[in-house]
Amino acid sequence: MKNVVILGSKGALGGQLLKLYPGATGWDREDADVTDFPTLRDKIAGLERVPEAIINCVAFNDVDGAEDCPEQAFLLNAEVPGELARIARELGVPLVHYSTNYVFDGVQGEYAEADAPAPLSAYGRSKLLGERRIAECGGQWYVLRTAVIFGPKGESVLSKKSFVDIMLDLSRKRDTIQVVADEIGNLTYGPDLAEATRRLLEGLPPAGIYHVTNSGCASWFDCAKEVFRIAGRDATAVPVPATQFPRKAPRPARAVLLNTKLPPLRPWQEALAEFLAGSRP
Numbered sequence: 001m002k003n004v005v006i007l008g009s010k011g012a013l014g015g016q017l018l019k020l021y022p023g024a025t026g027w028d029r030e031d032a033d034v035t036d037f038p039t040l041r042d043k044i045a046g047l048e049r050v051p052e053a054i055i056n057c058v059a060f061n062d063v064d065g066a067e068d069c070p071e072q073a074f075l076l077n078a079e080v081p082g083e084l085a086r087i088a089r090e091l092g093v094p095l096v097h098y099s100t101n102y103v104f105d106g107v108q109g110e111y112a113e114a115d116a117p118a119p120l121s122a123y124g125r126s127k128l129l130g131e132r133r134i135a136e137c138g139g140q141w142y143v144l145r146t147a148v149i150f151g152p153k154g155e156s157v158l159s160k161k162s163f164v165d166i167m168l169d170l171s172r173k174r175d176t177i178q179v180v181a182d183e184i185g186n187l188t189y190g191p192d193l194a195e196a197t198r199r200l201l202e203g204l205p206p207a208g209i210y211h212v213t214n215s216g217c218a219s220w221f222d223c224a225k226e227v228f229r230i231a232g233r234d235a236t237a238v239p240v241p242a243t244q245f246p247r248k249a250p251r252p253a254r255a256v257l258l259n260t261k262l263p264p265l266r267p268w269q270e271a272l273a274e275f276l277a278g279s280r281p
């Protein structure tokens with residue numbers, strides 16, 4: 001499969017997908033208004049070659065910001081994916097969409113694909129509704145739940161820095177850095193997630209929800225320590241509770257995605273080492 005449409009192609013993940021699919025049609029904010037549904041449908045259906053798949057990386061990703069503007073979060077994270085599912089079904093092609101471990105409340109700690117979601121935040125609720133809109137629509141849909149993407153930044157000027165880059169930046173300025181130690185989840189290297197998406201589209205397993213992250217789990221503190229160790233930084237990570245950094249949106253304390261359906265990805269530490277070896281911190 002070569003001829004795919006990638007929406008959000010200037011984001012962190014979209015950029016990695018575009019590298020894997022050099023023949024793809026990549027659209028970002030300036031190329032297509034994803035909230036203008038009739039125009040979006042005509043634009044996709046009117047492509048010279050009907051795409052073989054639609055991959056949606058557009059999202060409202062500001063977890064705290066979603067508490068202040070839930071309408072925008074629900075539009076981008078729920079209604080847009082629902083519309084893309086309708087377009088994909090009409091064209092008879094698969095849709096890949098990405099969701100998050102924040103659809104879970106963290107009480108159970110570890111979650112398989114079929115476990116019942118219970119989001120704590122507006123962001124989590126909007127992403128969960130997106131999953132449901134897609135599933136209701138039917139067709140050949142894939143929702144890939146992932147968590148904490150790191151890796152090369154997206155091309156978009158608005159593309160936010162990953163946690164790994166924030167830690168690298170802080171380690172240039174400070175000797176000790178306080179990092180939350182009681183929130184635990186998975187980590188996902190953008191290029192690995194892009195490659196897992198490509199494999200999924202080659203294999204076309206049954207439609208449904210899949211958990212795709214690097215193997216293993218970590219707290220923000222564990223991750224920061226590993227970043228400093230691999231990058232050879234002198235900075236010391238100091239573990240602190242999440243209550244030390246009050247934020248608008250509540251986060252699950254331990255929402256670790258278990259991948260029970262696809263071949264596992266390599267451990268996050270290995271992927272992190274590859275990323276840090278290739279970047280110039």
Ligand SMILES: NC(=O)c1ccc[n+]([C@@H]2O[C@H](COP(=O)([O-])OP(=O)(O)OC[C@H]3O[C@@H](n4cnc5c(N)ncnc54)[C@H](OP(=O)(O)O)[C@@H]3O)[C@@H](O)[C@H]2O)c1
Pocket residue numbers: 007008009010011012013014028029030032033034035056057058059060061076097098099100101146147148149150154156157158159160
């Ligand atoms: N990043 C993570 O840690 C993480 C964790 C769990 C799940 N996910 C999910 O993984 C997927 C990919 O995330 P990502 O980190 O690659 O996201 P990202 O870097 O924020 O990229 C999102 C892309 O969508 C574009 N976009 C936003 N609003 C748009 C609009 N109204 N019209 C058209 N384009 C618009 C953005 O453009 P602008 O830059 O111009 O806004 C950006 O290029 C998302 O579904 C996200 O929810 C991400």
